[in-house]
Amino acid sequence: MNPILQVENLKKVYSDGTVALNNINFEVHPGEFIVVIGPSGAGKSTLLRCINRLVEPTSGDVVFKGKKINKIGARQVKQVRREIGMVFQNFNLIDRLSVVNNVLHGRLGYTGTIKGALGLFSKKDIAEAEEILERVGLSKQKYKRADELSGGQMQRVGISRALAQRPRLILADEPIASLDPASSKIIMDHIFTICKEDKITAIVNLHQVDVAMKYATRIIGIKSGEVIFDGQPSHLTKNIIDEIYSNAKQPLVNAQ
Template sequence: MASSILEIRNLRKVYTDGTSALQGIDLQVQQGEFIAVIGPSGAGKSTLLRCINRLVQPSEGTVMFNGMDTTKASGGQIRKLRREVGMIFQSFNLIERVTVLRNVLHGRLGYMSSFSGALGLFSKRDIEEAMHILHRLGLHDQMYKRADELSGGQQQRVGIARALSQQPLLILADEPIASLDPVTSESIMKHLHTVCREDGITCLVNLHQVDVAKKFATRIIGIHKGSVVFDGPPEQLTDEAAERVYRK
């Protein structure tokens, strides 16, 4: 039986303007799961992911990741947390003026001293591994191009490669296909799903597209107004269940 890598208990987030984004989320995630988090805009999906890696500070509750209560983490613990949790963004978050290879290597910064990182003193092993990852994602011909020379789909593959270079235990993907066309979206989800399965990486991916969630996820979590209203395998997400997630 797979072991639990992430356990969330009574997670709440209220922003300073009074917006209640999360209202007591309880989740347990097993190692190796590929989970799609669905829900309408403003449901709290992005806040949930960002509370896990402490890009957002929760208002209440606990997030246990790999034995660490991330809500109480500080300093070196947060640095360790962000090494072990890769993040993929809707807007790619690449440094456009530098090469694809250099962008991927930035995933190693959490393992380096500030001095070495500032000077870009990456080891030969890190460079070789970054090249290998780019090869896996079909980007070996693009590695010396500037990031802004790539298409949106290629840039998102670079984002996946950067996350993989961290050698993470968990990947959080926040609407990774929201700005892409359907064909490119399918390709990105195939790449993400394949590398996570092959490397045994747990993944939580926020999606708007229910059909995509059903196709790739081993489990779907539906969030409505900050609460979990569905949690189960794709085949149990009936039209009636989806209506509960997306009801006005």
């Protein structure tokens, strides 16, 4: 099966000289649920943002469905982003809008920003948004303002907005970092179950190794901008975990 995503020799150096990513290489195959672990500042968020072109890589390639998306223009980037949903740590909702309207913003790549700003979504889009909210248990909150919700509910809206894009790939950047354990479990259950049911590939950044072990079909460990583990959860030993979260450096451990 051909990979849906290839990250090839990816490097990102910020203007202050910080090397956020250094020679990152991996492939993602359809249906995988990959969790990226590593300490704060390891480069996890930069990696996801390079994949969807929110951050421009310094060198290397990001290949999505056979197309080098770091080499394409703004119009083509917009088209690619339709198929790559993003779930943010801080939710990125529009507080004054209703829950269902926030979800419908996932359709902006198809309808255009002007129609979206005017709320001119099709009946089909509205019905689909309401169906997604039903799946994540928020149908009763669909007309509430986003800022009336709890953190866990806000993140479910963020997931729903990503799903409204009908994506092939979902990128989730620390989706449970600001949530309590009960809300975290609800969020991870929803992301994992929906991706499995809808055959959506996922890459999820997490701090929590125990959560990664529970949900991931594959774990990538990043430290100081480099991959030092890439393999099945069952091959992630205590020594490797200690290495990922220590100050020492170690070569890639490929346990696939």
